[in-house]
Amino acid sequence: MKIFVTGSTGLLGHQVVRLALNSRHEVLASYIGQPPASGEPIELDLLDLQAVKPTITKLKPDAIIHTAAYTDVDGCEANRDVARKINAEATKQVALAADEIGAHLTYISTDYVFNGEKGRYKEDDEPRPIDYYGLTKLEGERHVQASSREWCVARTSAIYGWGGEKKNFATWLVDNLSSGKQVKVVTDQHVSPTLNTNLAEMVLEISEKRLTGVLHTAGASQVSRYEFAVELAKVFDQDSGLIKQAKMEEMTWVAKRPKDSSLDVSRCMRLLKSKPLEVSEALRVMKEQR
Numbered sequence: 001m002k003i004f005v006t007g008s009t010g011l012l013g014h015q016v017v018r019l020a021l022n023s024r025h026e027v028l029a030s031y032i033g034q035p036p037a038s039g040e041p042i043e044l045d046l047l048d049l050q051a052v053k054p055t056i057t058k059l060k061p062d063a064i065i066h067t068a069a070y071t072d073v074d075g076c077e078a079n080r081d082v083a084r085k086i087n088a089e090a091t092k093q094v095a096l097a098a099d100e101i102g103a104h105l106t107y108i109s110t111d112y113v114f115n116g117e118k119g120r121y122k123e124d125d126e127p128r129p130i131d132y133y134g135l136t137k138l139e140g141e142r143h144v145q146a147s148s149r150e151w152c153v154a155r156t157s158a159i160y161g162w163g164g165e166k167k168n169f170a171t172w173l174v175d176n177l178s179s180g181k182q183v184k185v186v187t188d189q190h191v192s193p194t195l196n197t198n199l200a201e202m203v204l205e206i207s208e209k210r211l212t213g214v215l216h217t218a219g220a221s222q223v224s225r226y227e228f229a230v231e232l233a234k235v236f237d238q239d240s241g242l243i244k245q246a247k248m249e250e251m252t253w254v255a256k257r258p259k260d261s262s263l264d265v266s267r268c269m270r271l272l273k274s275k276p277l278e279v280s281e282a283l284r285v286m287k288e289q290r
């Protein structure tokens with residue numbers, strides 16, 4: 001199968017590319033800036049809205065896995081035009097391209113489409129984003145649903161793991177603790193931490209089986225950021241005493257965060273061969289991958 005992957009240098013995207021190549025697919029790996037380590041590099045800036053559809057339709061992939069996004073939650077709040085263009089308008093162009101060439105489209109969305117008042121969200125719970133990142137990702141979902149025929153919206157939560165251009169929560173935490181630095185981590189924000197390689201397996205399976213609809217593809221545990229940090233410290237043999245408890249209101253964040261955006265992954269458990277992992281199992285896998 002010929003798969004077009006956007007965000008091929010990202011925390012999730014680079015693992016999707018690696019896994020798809022290992023599964024003997026032809027991979028067109030779209031990027032801006034630094035070309036990806038593997039896959040056939042296709043330069044495409046999603047801010048260049050007019051280029052998105054023609055670039056994809058010319059290459060005629062069988063499937064598209066759209067992982068690229070403006071993922072900086074505070075950045076989205078401050079740079080609203082850029083956030084809307086990348087997360088919503090470019091996604092519409094990707095969906096129109098998929099529709100024109102009959103490609104299956106997997107769009108990676110987020111737990112931040114929910115307001116966080118309930119937690120353990122199911123696929124048919126009403127999205128009510130409280131920040132601009134969540135709002136623009138939800139607009140992206142709606143464009144996918146309206147503009148393409150064969151689509152899957154795969155929502156995920158708090159991705160972590162090795163690789164990618166930037167640090168993520170897990171690598172940031174382990175780096176700080178291993179150099180003896182104290183960190184402040186919130187006790188009142190709950191998520192479903194998701195290991196990037198586990199997510200890449202679920203996403204590739206969705207694409208290969210051409211599954212459709214909304215699917216919560218995340219880790220199987222609902223934990224606070226603090227509980228997750230303590231577990232990480234334990235698995236990576238670090239001093240959890242360096243992790244100081246904090247509340248969300250103490251953080252100097254620009255955007256609001258949902259209090260509990262954890263996802264119910266039971267549909268994914270039923271439908272997929274690659275199952276969402278509990279935190280303890282995922283961290284064991286991550287340690288082995290080091």
Ligand SMILES: NC(=O)c1ccc[n+]([C@@H]2O[C@H](COP(=O)([O-])OP(=O)(O)OC[C@H]3O[C@@H](n4cnc5c(N)ncnc54)[C@H](OP(=O)(O)O)[C@@H]3O)[C@@H](O)[C@H]2O)c1
Pocket residue numbers: 006007008009010011012013031032033034044045046047066067068069070071086108109110111112137156157158159160164165166
């Ligand atoms: N990270 C999380 O905790 C989390 C949680 C829930 C949902 N998600 C969703 O999961 C997906 C993957 O997230 P991630 O953590 O892997 O993201 P990431 O590491 O921030 O990677 C984002 C990718 O998008 C690319 N990108 C950004 N702006 C672009 C543009 N204008 N044109 C083309 N490409 C552009 C980036 O390229 P450069 O690196 O070259 O800029 C990078 O490859 C996203 O759709 C995100 O919304 C993430």
